[in-house]
Amino acid sequence: MFASIPSAVVVGAQGYPVRVEAHVGPGLPGFSIGGRPDESVRESRDRTRAAILSSQLPYPKTRITVNLAPSDLRKSGAGLDLAIAVGILAAGEQIPLEAIARLAFIGELGLDGSVRAVPGVAPMVGALGDVDVVVPVASALEAEVAALGRVRLVATLGELVAVLNGLTPWVDHEVASPPAEPELTADLAEVQGQPFARQALEIAAAGGHHVLMVGPPGAGKTMLAARLPGLLPPLERAQALEATMVCSAAGLALPSGGLVTRPPFRAPHHTASSAALIGGGSGAARPGEVSLAHGGTLFLDEIAEFAPKVLDGLRQPLEDRQITVSRSGVHVVLPADFLLIAAMNPCPCGGGAPGECLCNADQLHRYVRRLSGPLLDRFDLRVNVHRPGVDELLAHRSAESSATVAARVAEARRRALDRQGCLNRELSGAQLDDFAPLTNPSRAILRHELEHGRLSARGYHRIRRVARSIADLDGGGGEVVDVDAVHLALGLRSAFTKVLPMGRVA
Amino acid sequence: MSAAETTPHGDDDAVAGGYLSALAGFEHMTPSRLRHLLRGRTACEAYAMAVGDIPPSPALEVVFSRRLDLRTRWSAQAARRRPEQCWADTVAAGVRVITPDHPEFPAQLAVDPACPAVLFVRGDLAALDARRVGIIGTRNATQAGRSTAAQLGAELAEVGVVVLSGLARGIDAAAHRGALTCPDATPVAVVGNGLDSPYPKQNTELWNQLGARGLLLSEWPVGVAPDPFRFPLRNRILAALTEVLVVVESRERGGSLITAREAITRSVEVMAVPGSVHSRASVGTNRLLADGALTANDTADVLMALGLDHRRAGRARFDARAPLAGTDVDVYDSCREQPRTVDGIMLLTGAGVTETAMQLARLEHAGWLTETGGWFEAIDVWGSLA
Numbered sequence: 001m002f003a004s005i006p007s008a009v010v011v012g013a014q015g016y017p018v019r020v021e022a023h024v025g026p027g028l029p030g031f032s033i034g035g036r037p038d039e040s041v042r043e044s045r046d047r048t049r050a051a052i053l054s055s056q057l058p059y060p061k062t063r064i065t066v067n068l069a070p071s072d073l074r075k076s077g078a079g080l081d082l083a084i085a086v087g088i089l090a091a092g093e094q095i096p097l098e099a100i101a102r103l104a105f106i107g108e109l110g111l112d113g114s115v116r117a118v119p120g121v122a123p124m125v126g127a128l129g130d131v132d133v134v135v136p137v138a139s140a141l142e143a144e145v146a147a148l149g150r151v152r153l154v155a156t157l158g159e160l161v162a163v164l165n166g167l168t169p170w171v172d173h174e175v176a177s178p179p180a181e182p183e184l185t186a187d188l189a190e191v192q193g194q195p196f197a198r199q200a201l202e203i204a205a206a207g208g209h210h211v212l213m214v215g216p217p218g219a220g221k222t223m224l225a226a227r228l229p230g231l232l233p234p235l236e237r238a239q240a241l242e243a244t245m246v247c248s249a250a251g252l253a254l255p256s257g258g259l260v261t262r263p264p265f266r267a268p269h270h271t272a273s274s275a276a277l278i279g280g281g282s283g284a285a286r287p288g289e290v291s292l293a294h295g296g297t298l299f300l301d302e303i304a305e306f307a308p309k310v311l312d313g314l315r316q317p318l319e320d321r322q323i324t325v326s327r328s329g330v331h332v333v334l335p336a337d338f339l340l341i342a343a344m345n346p347c348p349c350g351g352g353a354p355g356e357c358l359c360n361a362d363q364l365h366r367y368v369r370r371l372s373g374p375l376l377d378r379f380d381l382r383v384n385v386h387r388p389g390v391d392e393l394l395a396h397r398s399a400e401s402s403a404t405v406a407a408r409v410a411e412a413r414r415r416a417l418d419r420q421g422c423l424n425r426e427l428s429g430a431q432l433d434d435f436a437p438l439t440n441p442s443r444a445i446l447r448h449e450l451e452h453g454r455l456s457a458r459g460y461h462r463i464r465r466v467a468r469s470i471a472d473l474d475g476g477g478g479e480v481v482d483v484d485a486v487h488l489a490l491g492l493r494s495a496f497t498k499v500l501p502m503g504r505v506a
Numbered sequence: 507m508s509a510a511e512t513t514p515h516g517d518d519d520a521v522a523g524g525y526l527s528a529l530a531g532f533e534h535m536t537p538s539r540l541r542h543l544l545r546g547r548t549a550c551e552a553y554a555m556a557v558g559d560i561p562p563s564p565a566l567e568v569v570f571s572r573r574l575d576l577r578t579r580w581s582a583q584a585a586r587r588r589p590e591q592c593w594a595d596t597v598a599a600g601v602r603v604i605t606p607d608h609p610e611f612p613a614q615l616a617v618d619p620a621c622p623a624v625l626f627v628r629g630d631l632a633a634l635d636a637r638r639v640g641i642i643g644t645r646n647a648t649q650a651g652r653s654t655a656a657q658l659g660a661e662l663a664e665v666g667v668v669v670l671s672g673l674a675r676g677i678d679a680a681a682h683r684g685a686l687t688c689p690d691a692t693p694v695a696v697v698g699n700g701l702d703s704p705y706p707k708q709n710t711e712l713w714n715q716l717g718a719r720g721l722l723l724s725e726w727p728v729g730v731a732p733d734p735f736r737f738p739l740r741n742r743i744l745a746a747l748t749e750v751l752v753v754v755e756s757r758e759r760g761g762s763l764i765t766a767r768e769a770i771t772r773s774v775e776v777m778a779v780p781g782s783v784h785s786r787a788s789v790g791t792n793r794l795l796a797d798g799a800l801t802a803n804d805t806a807d808v809l810m811a812l813g814l815d816h817r818r819a820g821r822a823r824f825d826a827r828a829p830l831a832g833t834d835v836d837v838y839d840s841c842r843e844q845p846r847t848v849d850g851i852m853l854l855t856g857a858g859v860t861e862t863a864m865q866l867a868r869l870e871h872a873g874w875l876t877e878t879g880g881w882f883e884a885i886d887v888w889g890s891l892a
Contacts, residue, residue, distance in 0.1 A: 193849055193853075194849060195848075195849055195852055195859055196847070196848040196849050196852070196859055199859040214879075214880075215880075346879050351879060352786070353648075353785070353786070353844075353845050353881055354646075354647075354648045354649065354787075354845045354878055354879070354881050354883055355644070355646055355647060355648040355651070355755065355785055355786050355787030355788075355845075356646070356786040356787070357646055357879075358646065360645070360675070360706075361675075361706070361708070383880075384847070384879055384880025385880075386847045386849065386880060386881075388849065389847075389849075389850060391850075391853055392849055392850065392853055395853055445867075448871070470860070474860075483864070484860045484861070484863075484864055485860075487860070487863050487864040487867045488859065488860045488863040488864070490863075490867065491848065491863040491866070491867065492863075494877065494880065495879070495880065498877075498878065
């Protein structure tokens with residue numbers, strides 16, 4: 001007998017429908033799987049056999065052949081277990097074919113017959129389209145987010161077979177809802193002093209500009225970076241769906257609403273490998289940190305300590321806002337539209353006020369050169385952050401809360417989107433002339449900087465983009481970028497400008 | 507024939523100079539080893555003994571027995587440092603070789619207990635006949651410190667005092683730059699490497715100016731690299747050549763304090779420029795003051811220590827910058843007190859980020875402030891030299 005069961009696999013953050021064809025027929029007892037299964041799928045033979053036997057169901061004593069179609073796709077993961085078991089049982093006439101006619105199955109089997117969650121249920125269900133899906137109880141939320149048809153939950157294989165045979169109705173499983181997302185605890189109001197760095201964060205959030213914070217240990221770089229997500233508006237629906245798919249594919253828990261709407265914040269350690277940061281790995285091409293930060297913030301603390309090769313992998317996603325992972329047999333495009341915020345010390349000794357640094361010019365150059373020129377160039381904002389002085393700490397100036405700043409950011413973003421349909425970060429050179437024209441005095445300032453070798457051609461455009469964001473935040477309605485915005489933009493890009501020889505200044 | 511009996515004959519000088527240039531540049535050569543080798547021998551004999559062509563003297567035998575690989579190392583050097591080649595390099599670099607028996611050898615050094623066995627010279631040794639003040643300090647100086655050094659250098663040179671320093675980054679270079687503003691000045695630099703290659707690189711122009719107008723001294727021959735161990739040795743020569751040593755800025759540890767110690771053992775008057783207790787660059791100088799160094803508030807103090815009439819010092823320098831007004835004055839003054847960040851200035855003026863950024867950019871543009879790593883420092887009238 002023969003049965004064909006719809007299921008799905010996930011590659012990268014993309015689901016692909018897979019048909020599990022099972023044939024049980026005459027021949028010596030045996031079980032073979034074809035259709036480019038990888039090792040984890042081949043292990044499924046033992047799991048399904050044990051699960052069927054543990055569920056007190058008859059296991060066919062003849063030849064079992066399972067084929068996974070389409071055969072050009074390499075299948076990976078244990079998510080096909082449930083479909084294979086259902087296929088075998090249906091082909092062995094334990095389940096009526098009409099009962100599974102419009103059902104798809106996703107789930108991993110335990111040896112005791114229990115059905116377990118697998119990563120990537122959301123993209124898998126999304127790929128299956130308008131069918132009813134049977135998923136493990138623990139994957140309920142992920143399936144609901146992406147499902148077009150109904151979502152059926154099962155806890156064990158025995159329970160599923162009873163339902164499909166019409167012996168019992170679908171069991172109404174209690175879905176443990178994840179704990180409600182805690183309110184963002186990191187508020188900008190807690191940051192004492194640092195008005196300059198706060199301003200930089202606000203501008204970064206408004207224009208989507210990548211930020212490099214340069215400052216001695218203890219200056220509060222990490223504290224400031226952790227407060228950037230609180231300034232960003234919630235994700236748009238399309239981006240939220242993409243973020244949810246990535247989150248599910250990586251096996252991370254989804255928030256209580258199912259959809260990832262809050263901009264994610266990822267802070268990988270500087271020992272992260274290329275596969276961890278960019279994505280990939282053997283076989284399944286897991287999403288990396290750049291994709292997990294999709295729609296949100298990627299924070300690289302001590303960026304100079306990352307392996308240079310790993311950092312250079314960031315250049316493509318920073319440019320294309322997606323990452324293409326190619327391995328033999330796997331070719332995946334993952335979304336990777338994130339705001340990069342990085343922190344580093346000004347020099348190997350940690351730096352400080354003039355006269356405190358112990359490093360000579362060579363050491364300083366070598367340290368800064370750990371970041372390649374093109375990468376350093378991607379940072380629109382390069383801000384010096386300082387340890388606040390005693391006076392600044394004690395100054396009783398009530399600091400603005402994240403909510404206040406976020407409101408201004410949202411307003412500035414709306415202005416930019418209304419005007420040009422994209423964030424200021426994405427403005428091209430030609431668009432800058434249309435949307436961020438300079439006044440004559442501000443053009444004179446930039447000319448002076450260019451002539452004195454403190455600004456390169458690329459840096460010139462970046463300054464103009466940042467100045468555009470500053471003008472948007474200012475709200476004065478000015479469509480022209482004036483001197484004050486240009487001065488502030490230059491001040492916010494000053495770190496390393498004097499350290500680097502011309503050509504690397506950007 | 508001993509070195510003392512050599513007649514100052516051109517060819518003999520060249521031969522001896524070649525052997526001395528070769529020998530002094532051997533690896534693991536120290537001033538005291540060189541002194542041992544040259545005691546009672548000609549340069550040629552000393553060279554032959556060092557490379558093992560003639561049996562070592564008892565004193566050298568002791569040196570060899572203390573450091574076992576020295577014998578093989580030195581004999582290997584014979585092939586690499588050929589006297590003829592070394593002499594050609596020395597001549598090409600415009601460098602003269604002077605030994606203590608030479609009539610021009612600085613008298614202050616000849617009587618020094620740690621007298622260098624040989625000096626390599628570029629420029630006119632007559633510069634050392636004038637009154638001499640050493641101005642030294644940290645390489646990682648503040649703008650204020652560099653300004654002070656430049657001012658002291660210029661005003662001392664103006665009254666005919668020779669400024670000595672080490673030609674390092676920071677204070678040393680600023681003092682030399684200041685001295686060179688005076689057209690008749692003959693500043694002196696004692697350096698820690700061969701006189702053919704300016705070190706550090708950014709002081710190349712200054713180095714060449716000193717070679718042309720003043721005097722460059724080193725106890726290392728042409729081609730010797732600036733290894734770290736050579737600088738403390740250089741400091742003793744610097745200390746021995748000065749009458750008054752002024753430390754402008756120094757950390758809690760560093761080469762300037764070594765020079766100061768060398769100066770104290772030679773009864774050279776040590777002066778220090780007082781600095782803010784908040785500035786790390788003034789920790790060493792403030793400690794020197796606590797330990798009894800004289801205070802150098804201005805050039806007059808230094809001239810007083812030299813026993814000179816101080817009323818001539820301190821002619822005002824013309825300031826071409828447009829005068830400041832309004833809050834610019836406050837901002838400039840507070841940056842003069844100590845380096846400030848944008849945040850610090852905002853706290854002071856109460857202005858917003860944008861206005862402050864504009865104000866600072868304007869002041870930097872006009873030459874009143876300088877920015878490093880996000881810190882703003884005031885540039886005084888001498889600052890353009892620093």
